[in-house]
Amino acid sequence: MSIAPSLRRPVVHDLTLGVLMLDTRFSRFPGEIGNGKTWPVPLQFKVVRGATPERVVDRAGEGLLEPFIEAARELVDLGVRGITTSCGFLALFQRELSEALPVPVATSALLQAPLVEAMLPRGRRVGILTFNADALTTRHLAAAGVDSSTPVEGMPADSLFRRVFSDSELDDAPDFTVLQAEMVRAACLLVKRCPEVGAILCECTNMPPFAAAVSTATGLPVFDVVTLIRWFVLGLQPGRPF
Structure with missing residues:
Protein backbone atom coordinates (compact mmCIF):
# COMPACT_ATOMS: atom_id res chain seq x y z
CA MET A 1 0.00 0.00 0.00
CA ALA A 109 5.95 37.46 -5.82
CA LEU A 110 2.78 38.64 -7.58
CA LEU A 111 0.74 37.00 -4.82
CA GLN A 112 1.63 39.98 -2.63
CA ALA A 113 -0.09 42.54 -4.85
CA PRO A 114 -3.55 42.50 -3.22
CA LEU A 115 -2.04 42.75 0.28
CA VAL A 116 0.34 45.56 -0.66
CA GLU A 117 -2.42 47.55 -2.33
CA ALA A 118 -4.69 47.09 0.68
CA MET A 119 -2.04 48.71 2.87
CA LEU A 120 -1.61 51.83 0.77
CA PRO A 121 -3.25 55.22 1.36
CA ARG A 122 -6.43 56.11 -0.50
CA GLY A 123 -5.81 56.75 -4.18
CA ARG A 124 -2.47 54.92 -4.25
CA ARG A 125 -1.81 51.70 -6.12
CA VAL A 126 0.79 49.00 -6.34
CA GLY A 127 2.83 49.05 -9.54
CA ILE A 128 4.50 45.95 -10.99
CA LEU A 129 7.99 45.77 -12.43
CA THR A 130 8.32 42.69 -14.62
CA PHE A 131 10.95 40.95 -16.69
CA ASN A 132 8.75 41.13 -19.80
CA ALA A 133 5.59 43.24 -19.86
CA ASP A 134 4.39 41.76 -23.16
CA ALA A 135 4.50 38.23 -21.72
CA LEU A 136 2.81 39.13 -18.42
CA THR A 137 -0.81 38.56 -19.39
CA THR A 138 -4.12 38.96 -17.62
CA ARG A 139 -3.98 35.18 -17.06
CA HIS A 140 -0.86 35.59 -14.93
CA LEU A 141 -2.40 38.46 -13.00
CA ALA A 142 -5.68 36.65 -12.42
CA ALA A 143 -3.86 33.53 -11.21
CA ALA A 144 -2.21 35.64 -8.50
CA GLY A 145 -5.36 37.58 -7.64
CA VAL A 146 -4.03 40.81 -9.16
CA ASP A 147 -6.38 43.45 -10.59
CA SER A 148 -5.99 43.49 -14.37
CA SER A 149 -5.77 47.31 -14.34
CA THR A 150 -2.64 47.28 -12.16
CA PRO A 151 0.12 49.45 -13.68
CA VAL A 152 2.92 47.32 -15.18
CA GLU A 153 6.35 48.26 -16.48
CA GLY A 154 8.70 45.78 -18.13
CA MET A 155 12.42 45.73 -18.77
CA PRO A 156 13.24 46.81 -22.34
CA ALA A 157 13.76 43.99 -24.83
CA ASP A 158 17.24 45.28 -25.69
CA SER A 159 18.31 45.72 -22.06
CA LEU A 160 21.26 43.87 -20.54
CA PHE A 161 18.80 42.68 -17.88
CA ARG A 162 16.65 40.86 -20.44
CA ARG A 163 19.66 39.43 -22.26
CA VAL A 164 21.37 38.13 -19.14
CA PHE A 165 18.36 36.69 -17.32
CA SER A 166 16.90 35.03 -20.39
CA ASP A 167 20.16 33.07 -20.71
CA SER A 168 20.71 34.59 -24.15
CA GLU A 169 23.95 36.32 -23.11
CA LEU A 170 25.97 34.12 -20.78
CA ASP A 171 28.56 36.06 -18.81
CA ASP A 172 30.31 34.94 -15.65
CA ALA A 173 30.28 38.51 -14.38
CA PRO A 174 27.49 40.66 -15.86
CA ASP A 175 27.86 44.34 -15.02
CA PHE A 176 25.88 44.84 -11.79
CA THR A 177 25.92 48.64 -12.14
CA VAL A 178 24.36 48.48 -15.62
CA LEU A 179 21.69 46.04 -14.47
CA GLN A 180 20.91 48.25 -11.47
CA ALA A 181 20.71 51.39 -13.60
CA GLU A 182 18.28 49.66 -15.97
CA MET A 183 16.09 48.59 -13.05
CA VAL A 184 16.06 52.11 -11.59
CA ARG A 185 15.24 53.58 -14.98
CA ALA A 186 12.28 51.22 -15.44
CA ALA A 187 10.98 51.95 -11.94
CA CYS A 188 11.21 55.71 -12.46
CA LEU A 189 9.40 55.38 -15.78
CA LEU A 190 6.63 53.41 -14.06
CA VAL A 191 6.19 56.09 -11.39
CA LYS A 192 6.33 58.93 -13.93
CA ARG A 193 3.76 57.24 -16.17
CA CYS A 194 1.52 56.27 -13.25
CA PRO A 195 1.97 58.80 -10.43
CA GLU A 196 -0.67 56.99 -8.37
CA VAL A 197 1.82 54.17 -7.74
CA GLY A 198 2.55 54.05 -4.01
CA ALA A 199 4.58 50.84 -3.84
CA ILE A 200 6.54 48.75 -6.31
CA LEU A 201 6.26 44.98 -6.63
CA CYS A 202 9.01 43.16 -8.52
CA GLU A 203 7.66 40.14 -10.38
CA CYS A 204 11.07 38.85 -11.46
CA THR A 205 13.08 36.82 -8.95
CA ASN A 206 16.32 38.30 -10.33
CA MET A 207 15.27 41.81 -9.25
CA PRO A 208 15.71 41.76 -5.42
CA PRO A 209 19.45 42.63 -5.47
CA PHE A 210 18.44 45.99 -6.99
CA ALA A 211 15.45 46.68 -4.73
CA ALA A 212 17.29 49.06 -2.41
CA ALA A 213 18.41 51.23 -5.33
CA VAL A 214 14.87 51.26 -6.72
CA SER A 215 13.46 52.31 -3.36
CA THR A 216 16.05 55.07 -2.98
CA ALA A 217 15.38 56.40 -6.48
CA THR A 218 11.59 56.38 -6.20
CA GLY A 219 11.11 56.97 -2.48
CA LEU A 220 8.67 54.03 -2.44
CA PRO A 221 8.56 50.70 -0.61
CA VAL A 222 9.61 47.75 -2.76
CA PHE A 223 8.32 44.20 -2.45
CA ASP A 224 9.67 41.12 -4.21
CA VAL A 225 10.11 37.36 -3.90
CA VAL A 226 12.50 37.80 -0.96
Whole structure:
Protein backbone atom coordinates (compact mmCIF):
# COMPACT_ATOMS: atom_id res chain seq x y z
CA MET A 1 0.00 0.00 0.00
CA SER A 2 1.38 3.41 -0.97
CA ILE A 3 1.73 6.12 1.66
CA ALA A 4 0.35 9.59 1.02
CA PRO A 5 3.14 12.19 0.69
CA SER A 6 1.82 14.12 3.70
CA LEU A 7 2.18 10.98 5.90
CA ARG A 8 5.68 9.95 4.89
CA ARG A 9 8.54 10.43 7.30
CA PRO A 10 10.83 13.09 5.75
CA VAL A 11 14.30 12.17 4.59
CA VAL A 12 15.81 15.45 5.82
CA HIS A 13 14.55 17.18 8.96
CA ASP A 14 14.20 20.89 9.76
CA LEU A 15 14.00 22.07 6.16
CA THR A 16 11.86 25.10 5.39
CA LEU A 17 11.07 25.84 1.74
CA GLY A 18 11.69 23.89 -1.41
CA VAL A 19 12.56 26.10 -4.38
CA LEU A 20 11.66 24.92 -7.89
CA MET A 21 14.37 26.42 -10.07
CA LEU A 22 14.26 27.18 -13.78
CA ASP A 23 16.83 25.42 -15.94
CA THR A 24 19.28 28.32 -16.36
CA ARG A 25 23.01 29.07 -16.44
CA PHE A 26 23.16 32.83 -15.83
CA SER A 27 24.95 34.32 -12.80
CA ARG A 28 22.85 34.94 -9.69
CA PHE A 29 23.82 37.76 -7.35
CA PRO A 30 23.59 37.59 -3.55
CA GLY A 31 20.15 38.85 -2.57
CA GLU A 32 18.20 36.87 -5.15
CA ILE A 33 16.39 33.59 -4.73
CA GLY A 34 18.94 31.36 -6.45
CA ASN A 35 21.98 32.50 -4.45
CA GLY A 36 22.51 30.51 -1.25
CA LYS A 37 24.02 33.50 0.55
CA THR A 38 20.61 35.21 0.46
CA TRP A 39 19.08 32.85 3.01
CA PRO A 40 19.83 32.36 6.72
CA VAL A 41 17.66 29.21 6.89
CA PRO A 42 18.03 25.91 5.00
CA LEU A 43 16.24 25.95 1.67
CA GLN A 44 16.27 23.02 -0.71
CA PHE A 45 16.67 23.72 -4.43
CA LYS A 46 15.62 21.52 -7.33
CA VAL A 47 16.07 22.34 -11.00
CA VAL A 48 13.14 21.46 -13.24
CA ARG A 49 14.98 20.29 -16.33
CA GLY A 50 13.74 21.82 -19.56
CA ALA A 51 12.07 24.73 -17.75
CA THR A 52 14.01 27.40 -19.61
CA PRO A 53 13.13 31.10 -19.38
CA GLU A 54 11.89 30.93 -22.97
CA ARG A 55 9.45 28.10 -22.21
CA VAL A 56 8.23 29.58 -18.93
CA VAL A 57 7.98 33.24 -19.96
CA ASP A 58 7.44 33.31 -23.71
CA ARG A 59 5.40 30.09 -23.96
CA ALA A 60 3.49 30.37 -20.67
CA GLY A 61 4.99 27.17 -19.25
CA GLU A 62 3.57 25.02 -22.02
CA GLY A 63 4.04 21.33 -21.20
CA LEU A 64 5.75 22.04 -17.87
CA LEU A 65 2.99 21.65 -15.29
CA GLU A 66 3.55 17.93 -14.69
CA PRO A 67 7.35 18.28 -14.41
CA PHE A 68 6.84 21.03 -11.83
CA ILE A 69 4.38 18.93 -9.85
CA GLU A 70 6.72 15.93 -9.91
CA ALA A 71 9.71 18.02 -8.82
CA ALA A 72 7.67 19.59 -6.03
CA ARG A 73 6.57 16.17 -4.79
CA GLU A 74 10.18 15.09 -4.60
CA LEU A 75 10.99 18.12 -2.46
CA VAL A 76 8.01 17.42 -0.20
CA ASP A 77 9.11 13.81 0.22
CA LEU A 78 12.56 15.10 1.14
CA GLY A 79 11.06 17.14 3.97
CA VAL A 80 10.30 20.71 2.91
CA ARG A 81 7.33 22.45 4.56
CA GLY A 82 6.40 24.69 1.64
CA ILE A 83 7.11 25.24 -2.06
CA THR A 84 8.09 28.33 -4.01
CA THR A 85 9.64 28.92 -7.44
CA SER A 86 12.36 30.95 -9.11
CA CYS A 87 10.10 32.74 -11.61
CA GLY A 88 7.17 35.07 -11.04
CA PHE A 89 5.56 33.92 -14.29
CA LEU A 90 4.86 30.58 -12.63
CA ALA A 91 1.87 32.24 -10.97
CA LEU A 92 0.05 30.43 -13.79
CA PHE A 93 0.61 27.18 -11.87
CA GLN A 94 -0.46 28.48 -8.45
CA ARG A 95 -3.83 26.72 -8.29
CA GLU A 96 -2.63 23.47 -9.87
CA LEU A 97 0.41 23.14 -7.61
CA SER A 98 -1.59 24.02 -4.51
CA GLU A 99 -4.18 21.37 -5.36
CA ALA A 100 -1.56 18.71 -6.14
CA LEU A 101 0.65 19.12 -3.04
CA PRO A 102 0.16 18.53 0.69
CA VAL A 103 2.12 21.66 1.71
CA PRO A 104 1.52 25.41 1.15
CA VAL A 105 2.65 26.85 -2.19
CA ALA A 106 3.67 30.39 -3.11
CA THR A 107 4.66 30.40 -6.76
CA SER A 108 5.18 34.10 -7.39
CA ALA A 109 5.95 37.46 -5.82
CA LEU A 110 2.78 38.64 -7.58
CA LEU A 111 0.74 37.00 -4.82
CA GLN A 112 1.63 39.98 -2.63
CA ALA A 113 -0.09 42.54 -4.85
CA PRO A 114 -3.55 42.50 -3.22
CA LEU A 115 -2.04 42.75 0.28
CA VAL A 116 0.34 45.56 -0.66
CA GLU A 117 -2.42 47.55 -2.33
CA ALA A 118 -4.69 47.09 0.68
CA MET A 119 -2.04 48.71 2.87
CA LEU A 120 -1.61 51.83 0.77
CA PRO A 121 -3.25 55.22 1.36
CA ARG A 122 -6.43 56.11 -0.50
CA GLY A 123 -5.81 56.75 -4.18
CA ARG A 124 -2.47 54.92 -4.25
CA ARG A 125 -1.81 51.70 -6.12
CA VAL A 126 0.79 49.00 -6.34
CA GLY A 127 2.83 49.05 -9.54
CA ILE A 128 4.50 45.95 -10.99
CA LEU A 129 7.99 45.77 -12.43
CA THR A 130 8.32 42.69 -14.62
CA PHE A 131 10.95 40.95 -16.69
CA ASN A 132 8.75 41.13 -19.80
CA ALA A 133 5.59 43.24 -19.86
CA ASP A 134 4.39 41.76 -23.16
CA ALA A 135 4.50 38.23 -21.72
CA LEU A 136 2.81 39.13 -18.42
CA THR A 137 -0.81 38.56 -19.39
CA THR A 138 -4.12 38.96 -17.62
CA ARG A 139 -3.98 35.18 -17.06
CA HIS A 140 -0.86 35.59 -14.93
CA LEU A 141 -2.40 38.46 -13.00
CA ALA A 142 -5.68 36.65 -12.42
CA ALA A 143 -3.86 33.53 -11.21
CA ALA A 144 -2.21 35.64 -8.50
CA GLY A 145 -5.36 37.58 -7.64
CA VAL A 146 -4.03 40.81 -9.16
CA ASP A 147 -6.38 43.45 -10.59
CA SER A 148 -5.99 43.49 -14.37
CA SER A 149 -5.77 47.31 -14.34
CA THR A 150 -2.64 47.28 -12.16
CA PRO A 151 0.12 49.45 -13.68
CA VAL A 152 2.92 47.32 -15.18
CA GLU A 153 6.35 48.26 -16.48
CA GLY A 154 8.70 45.78 -18.13
CA MET A 155 12.42 45.73 -18.77
CA PRO A 156 13.24 46.81 -22.34
CA ALA A 157 13.76 43.99 -24.83
CA ASP A 158 17.24 45.28 -25.69
CA SER A 159 18.31 45.72 -22.06
CA LEU A 160 21.26 43.87 -20.54
CA PHE A 161 18.80 42.68 -17.88
CA ARG A 162 16.65 40.86 -20.44
CA ARG A 163 19.66 39.43 -22.26
CA VAL A 164 21.37 38.13 -19.14
CA PHE A 165 18.36 36.69 -17.32
CA SER A 166 16.90 35.03 -20.39
CA ASP A 167 20.16 33.07 -20.71
CA SER A 168 20.71 34.59 -24.15
CA GLU A 169 23.95 36.32 -23.11
CA LEU A 170 25.97 34.12 -20.78
CA ASP A 171 28.56 36.06 -18.81
CA ASP A 172 30.31 34.94 -15.65
CA ALA A 173 30.28 38.51 -14.38
CA PRO A 174 27.49 40.66 -15.86
CA ASP A 175 27.86 44.34 -15.02
CA PHE A 176 25.88 44.84 -11.79
CA THR A 177 25.92 48.64 -12.14
CA VAL A 178 24.36 48.48 -15.62
CA LEU A 179 21.69 46.04 -14.47
CA GLN A 180 20.91 48.25 -11.47
CA ALA A 181 20.71 51.39 -13.60
CA GLU A 182 18.28 49.66 -15.97
CA MET A 183 16.09 48.59 -13.05
CA VAL A 184 16.06 52.11 -11.59
CA ARG A 185 15.24 53.58 -14.98
CA ALA A 186 12.28 51.22 -15.44
CA ALA A 187 10.98 51.95 -11.94
CA CYS A 188 11.21 55.71 -12.46
CA LEU A 189 9.40 55.38 -15.78
CA LEU A 190 6.63 53.41 -14.06
CA VAL A 191 6.19 56.09 -11.39
CA LYS A 192 6.33 58.93 -13.93
CA ARG A 193 3.76 57.24 -16.17
CA CYS A 194 1.52 56.27 -13.25
CA PRO A 195 1.97 58.80 -10.43
CA GLU A 196 -0.67 56.99 -8.37
CA VAL A 197 1.82 54.17 -7.74
CA GLY A 198 2.55 54.05 -4.01
CA ALA A 199 4.58 50.84 -3.84
CA ILE A 200 6.54 48.75 -6.31
CA LEU A 201 6.26 44.98 -6.63
CA CYS A 202 9.01 43.16 -8.52
CA GLU A 203 7.66 40.14 -10.38
CA CYS A 204 11.07 38.85 -11.46
CA THR A 205 13.08 36.82 -8.95
CA ASN A 206 16.32 38.30 -10.33
CA MET A 207 15.27 41.81 -9.25
CA PRO A 208 15.71 41.76 -5.42
CA PRO A 209 19.45 42.63 -5.47
CA PHE A 210 18.44 45.99 -6.99
CA ALA A 211 15.45 46.68 -4.73
CA ALA A 212 17.29 49.06 -2.41
CA ALA A 213 18.41 51.23 -5.33
CA VAL A 214 14.87 51.26 -6.72
CA SER A 215 13.46 52.31 -3.36
CA THR A 216 16.05 55.07 -2.98
CA ALA A 217 15.38 56.40 -6.48
CA THR A 218 11.59 56.38 -6.20
CA GLY A 219 11.11 56.97 -2.48
CA LEU A 220 8.67 54.03 -2.44
CA PRO A 221 8.56 50.70 -0.61
CA VAL A 222 9.61 47.75 -2.76
CA PHE A 223 8.32 44.20 -2.45
CA ASP A 224 9.67 41.12 -4.21
CA VAL A 225 10.11 37.36 -3.90
CA VAL A 226 12.50 37.80 -0.96
CA THR A 227 9.89 39.70 1.06
CA LEU A 228 7.38 36.98 0.15
CA ILE A 229 9.66 34.15 1.24
CA ARG A 230 10.60 35.81 4.52
CA TRP A 231 6.90 36.14 5.36
CA PHE A 232 6.25 32.57 4.18
CA VAL A 233 9.04 31.01 6.27
CA LEU A 234 8.06 32.92 9.41
CA GLY A 235 4.57 31.47 9.03
CA LEU A 236 5.85 27.94 8.49
CA GLN A 237 8.24 28.09 11.46
CA PRO A 238 7.08 30.76 13.93
CA GLY A 239 9.78 32.10 16.20
CA ARG A 240 12.64 31.05 13.95
CA PRO A 241 15.18 33.87 13.39
CA PHE A 242 15.05 35.03 9.80
